[in-house]
Amino acid sequence: MNYNRLFITVSLILLHAGALFAADPKDGKMLFQGRCASCHSVTKKITGPALMGVEDRHSEAWIISFVKGSQAMVKAGDKAALEVFNQNNQVVMPDHPDLNDDQIRDILAFVKEEAANAPKEDNAPFSRPGEKQPNLMPMTIYNFPFMIAYVMLIIIMILLLVFLVNIKSYERHIHKED
Numbered sequence: 001m002n003y004n005r006l007f008i009t010v011s012l013i014l015l016h017a018g019a020l021f022a023a024d025p026k027d028g029k030m031l032f033q034g035r036c037a038s039c040h041s042v043t044k045k046i047t048g049p050a051l052m053g054v055e056d057r058h059s060e061a062w063i064i065s066f067v068k069g070s071q072a073m074v075k076a077g078d079k080a081a082l083e084v085f086n087q088n089n090q091v092v093m094p095d096h097p098d099l100n101d102d103q104i105r106d107i108l109a110f111v112k113e114e115a116a117n118a119p120k121e122d123n124a125p126f127s128r129p130g131e132k133q134p135n136l137m138p139m140t141i142y143n144f145p146f147m148i149a150y151v152m153l154i155i156i157m158i159l160l161l162v163f164l165v166n167i168k169s170y171e172r173h174i175h176k177e178d
């Protein structure tokens with residue numbers, strides 16, 4: 001057998017195997033939207049905490065175990081699980097025993113990807129990250145603040161015009177007298 005060909009075949013198989021075993025954020029997105037998004041956002045706290053940076057707060061093994069059965073960990077006295085549970089007003093996160101480790105890794109890959117794409121929060125105390133998108137309204141009559149400003153500007157211009165015309169006629173009046 002031609003060794004070059006063997007090499008290429010083996011590399012291709014390894015490449016595909018690698019793709020098969022690597023965590024896949026696309027699958028993770030589907031799982032996240034179907035199973036987690038009702039309580040979790042990547043960047044905001046909803047019922048559950050924002051999952052951004054969760055891989056820095058806990059080990060992967062801890063997260064996998066927590067997602068499968070958080071209350072079991074709380075009851076077993078796991079310190080970190082108790083802390084998260086108490087910080088979230090002891091709202092119980094439902095168990096997901098049917099998710100396997102790879103599926104949870106996919107979800108984590110998706111969370112990581114989303115977190116990397118999220119706009120960086122600056123430290124301005126009054127900033128609300130959720131409302132940072134510029135509020136671009138089209139200029140239609142439905143844009144009331146714009147319409148009110150526009151109409152007021154026209155009224156001011158008309159008043160100014162009337163005022164200037166009156167000054168002119170007043171001046172003319174004076175000149176006629178002398």
Ligand code: HEC
Binds near residue numbers: 054
């Ligand atoms: C019904 C609401 C709900 C759903 C659905 C849910 N969670 Fe949670 N999750 C929570 C709550 C509430 C907490 C806070 C901890 C607690 O109460 O035990 C939490 C905590 C967590 C934590 C710990 C976060 C931290 O900052 O320490 C992780 C990780 C997590 N959830 C992942 C998931 C994943 C992944 C899914 C989807 C497979 C999911 N959750 C689905 C409500 C939910």
